[in-house]
Amino acid sequence: MSDEFAFLDKATPIHSDSDDPVRSKINQHEADESRSAVGTTGADQFVSETSAIPLRDGVVSQCRYCQERFRTDTDDENHSCPKQPVASCRYCKEEHFSRDAADNHLYHCEPFRRARAKEHKQQRVHAMHGQGDPQPGRFIDPWYHELRAYVKYDCSDKPSPLKSYSGFSDLQKEHDFEQYGNLQLEMRGDFNGIKSDDLTVEFGFKGSGIAPSEDPDFKLEEVREYQIYIYPGEYEDYSEAADNGRQRAHFLIRPRWPGIASESGSEIPNPHDITGFDIEFTGSNIPFTTYPELLHSAVTRLKGRQGFRWEGPTYLRPNDFHPENIHKSSNIVDAELYVRVKKEYTRRVYAIDGTLHRISLLLSDERRGYTKSIRDDRECPGYYHTATIGPDRISEMIPGHEWPREHKHYHVKHPKAIEGGPLNQPKISVSLQSSLVAKTPKWSQLDILERELDEALLNVLKWSDIPIRQDNQVYVEDDYFKATASQRFRKLLHGQLPRIETMQDREVKQLVVAGTTTETDVQLLETLLTDGGNHSPASLAEKIDCALSTVYKSIDRLGELVNHRYNDVQLTSQYIAQQIVRHLDAVKQSINTDLETAVDELVRAEEFADPQGADPWSLWLQNWVENIRENTDGPDELILGFEPADVSEARRIIREGAGKWAQVTGKDRVDFGHEFVPVVQTRSGEVWSPSQWNFLPGLAGFKSRYLPV
Structure with missing residues (x-):
């Protein structure tokens, strides 16, 4: 059989195989960068997995990021690769290998800062408020009040890692605490946020309850905890400075070594087996990052006090307490x-x-x-x-x-x-x-x-x-x-708490208007409202005398009104509890009526609203309105179920409703005032119930229609 396309063999090609006109038009640099990051050129993208990876006996697959091989499909599915990026910054293209790194990256991303600053200058930042990105601005600077942290200094890689502890012991022996009390020295220096013209460093000690180390180089028979206090020099002691709310820092220094135990023989936690110091930081009115600097300087000052009583003491090593030696397990x-x-x-x-x-x-x-x-x-x-x-x-x-x-x-x-x-x-x-x-x-x-x-x-x-x-x-x-x-x-x-409140209101109102609430749902809600303690689905089934499967179906229907996790069922918030109490009678009544009647008892929107309740006006009514009271001789009263913070917030909500009404009816917003007047009670108990002609001037379009030009 002849080849009907054989005549094409004599045709002259316009492009060679090496000069693909389609490929040359495509910008491949981003794809090439991605392929380079995972060790591929792109040529193997359409090659089967079997041919692309030379697998040995028993190996079924291989991770493309870390090259780990798997002998079963289950191992492959359960593999969580630390080298696989979870996100990439769209501003600087940096890849991140953990969610925490991705979340915190924007605070330090210079391309993002430049882009956001430009948007801010163009007055477009407001369009992105509430979306979770940080915003630029000159904000009021708070001050630092209390701090408490457990900071570990690891000296394990140093010769004689507990030399500074022996130095504290020798310093203790050089000072007569019984006659003079704690050792007090002046300290000067340039510390961030500290008035350093005249600071007092005070040194003391107390019992620790720690058993001596079994290491032959540890020659102390009693283990003590050493204390360093720093406070303004015009005060007699640390307590007086604290009583007057002054800047102050306290460092309680405890030694640590592998196998450390108390005098009673019980193990003392040292999860990373460090040899060094576990130091409790406490203080007030000092920038948080200044505490390690203060400790390092105080130890340096105390070292200068050694050797006055006898020669050759074991000197403190201030660099044991340098901020660079802080162990990763230190916590706040x-x-x-x-x-x-x-x-x-x-x-x-x-x-x-x-x-x-x-x-x-x-x-x-x-x-x-x-x-x-x-x-x-x-x-x-x-x-x-x-x-x-x-x-x-x-x-x-x-x-x-x-x-x-x-x-x-x-x-x-x-x-x-x-x-x-x-x-x-x-x-x-x-x-x-x-x-x-x-x-x-x-x-x-x-x-x-x-x-x-x-x-x-x-x-x-x-x-x-x-x-x-x-x-x-x-x-x-x-x-x-x-x-x-x-x-x-x-x-x-912007308005995050009101948004949470509105969202929870919507869930409660949905109980009334949805028409799907059952008697079991009401009994479950009443139980959660009135009974103390926690409730499992099984205990709820027993209390309301129904099958466990019925309770689970009820929990699904109630949606965001209840939380169900770890075999514990409860109402989502105290606000929802209050709202359910207010609406529970209406919910009970809606069980005995059809959907259309239940909606009608809550709002009167038949003239303008979508029967399915999906138009903007009906949704606004569901979210905000408890009842519409009909009047034969004037506008109907629109009674809000939501209690705003003040009348100003109430006006904003009503104006929003007028806009939704106008959007659905095609009428002017000012006509809303001929159909409805609001009745609102604020959280403070103030009632806003304006007459029709007091309400109309606050609606858009009033001036152009009723006031002379």
């Missing part, structure tokens, strides 16, 4: 940042409907995890208010945050005794609550922790309508906090 257990604000500006922070109360209410589960709220106004308004949130919900407040924290508004212990001075103004602060989480931040993560605290504090100020820029009319300087601002990238969210 308490850290706090604060600003001081004039009290006339802070009511929205601590009020019953204020930011702290809403944080506690909206971000705390009904029974899961940990939440605590304290309100104490005995000394003065806003005397001591806190909202503590555990790790389960902290990322809902600010996406990407990891560590639990406590938000505070508080005054000094006796505010009436210092009327007129800066200390009479309250502090607004945020602090780490490490007791609520098993994995505390490492000392190497100090910059990330400080940034999380800073962002949390700035957002609370913003949500409380307190300026986050430098403002000497709002902020009050004290001996340490200065009302200064600095340029930095911080994640600022």
Whole structure:
């Protein structure tokens, strides 16, 4: 059979095989970079796996990133490759091999900073607020309050790794503690954030309960813990400086070696078997990063005091306490940042409907995890208010945050005794609550922790309508906090708490209008509302006398209203609990009616709304309105089920509803005032119920229609 395409063999080619006109038009540099990173040229992309990888007997596959080989498909599926990138920055193309690295990268990415700064100058940053990216700006600088950390110094690779401990012992013997008390020396130096003209370094010791080391080079019969105190020189001792709220640092120094045990024989934790020191840092009003520098300088100063009583002591080695020797297992257990604000500006922070109360209410589960709220106004308004949130919900407040924290508004212990001075103004602060989480931040993560605290504090100020820029009319300087601002990238969210509240409102309202709620759902909700303790699906089935499978179906129907994990079922938040109490009667009634009737009893929207409730007006009604009260001689009353913070917020919500109504009906927004007037009660109990002609002027289009030009 002849080849019908044989005549093409005599044709002259326009391009050679080596000059592919299609390939030459394609920019391949990004693909080539990716292939180079994983060790391939791209030529094997369409070669079968068997031919591309020379496999040995028993090997079924191989990881393309780390080249590890697998003998079973299960091993291949379970392989988590540390060399496989999980993300790549779209600004600088840097690859990241962990989620933490990807999340934190933008704070240090120069191409991102330049791009975002350009967008900020062009006034387009506002379009990206709330999306989780850090924003540039000059923000008020908080000051450093409390710090507590356990910092380990590893001397294992040094000759005589516990030489400095013997040096502390010799220094102790050179000083007469019984006659003179603790050893006190002056120290001067240039320390970040420290008034260093006159500092006192105080040296002392106490018993440790540690058994001596069995190492023959360890010649001490009694093991002691040594203490270094640093505080301003005008005070007699550390306690006096603490009572006056002065800058201060305390270092409790404990020796560590492999196999360390107490005098009773019990093992003392030393998980990394370091030989060196475990030092507890505590202090106040000092920048967090300054503590290691202070310790190193204090040990250097104490070394200069050795050799006065006898020759040839074992000298301290200050470089054993150099910041470079800090071990990776060092961790932070308490850290706090604060600003001081004039009290006339802070009511929205601590009020019953204020930011702290809403944080506690909206971000705390009904029974899961940990939440605590304290309100104490005995000394003065806003005397001591806190909202503590555990790790389960902290990322809902600010996406990407990891560590639990406590938000505070508080005054000094006796505010009436210092009327007129800066200390009479309250502090607004945020602090780490490490007791609520098993994995505390490492000392190497100090910059990330400080940034999380800073962002949390700035957002609370913003949500409380307190300026986050430098403002000497709002902020009050004290001996340490200065009302200064600095340029930095911080994640600022606009109205995050109201968004959480709206989302939870929507879930509750859905109970009423969905028409799918069953009697089992109501019984389950009533049980979660009224019974204390935790509930498993099995215990709920027993309480409401139904099958376990029925309970599981009910949990699925209730969706975001309940949390079900680890065999524990509970309401999502205290706010949802309150809302369910308000709407439960309506839910019960909706069970006995069809969907159309249930919706009609909640809202009167038949004239304008989509029957399926999917148009913007119907969705707005579902989210915000509890009832529409019909009037025969005037506009119907639109009764909000949501309690806004104030009338200003109520006006905003109603104007939004007027816009949705106009969008669906095709009428002007001002016509909304001829159909409805609002009835709103704020959280403080104020009722806003304007008449028709008091309400109309606030709607768009009123001036052009009713006022003369």
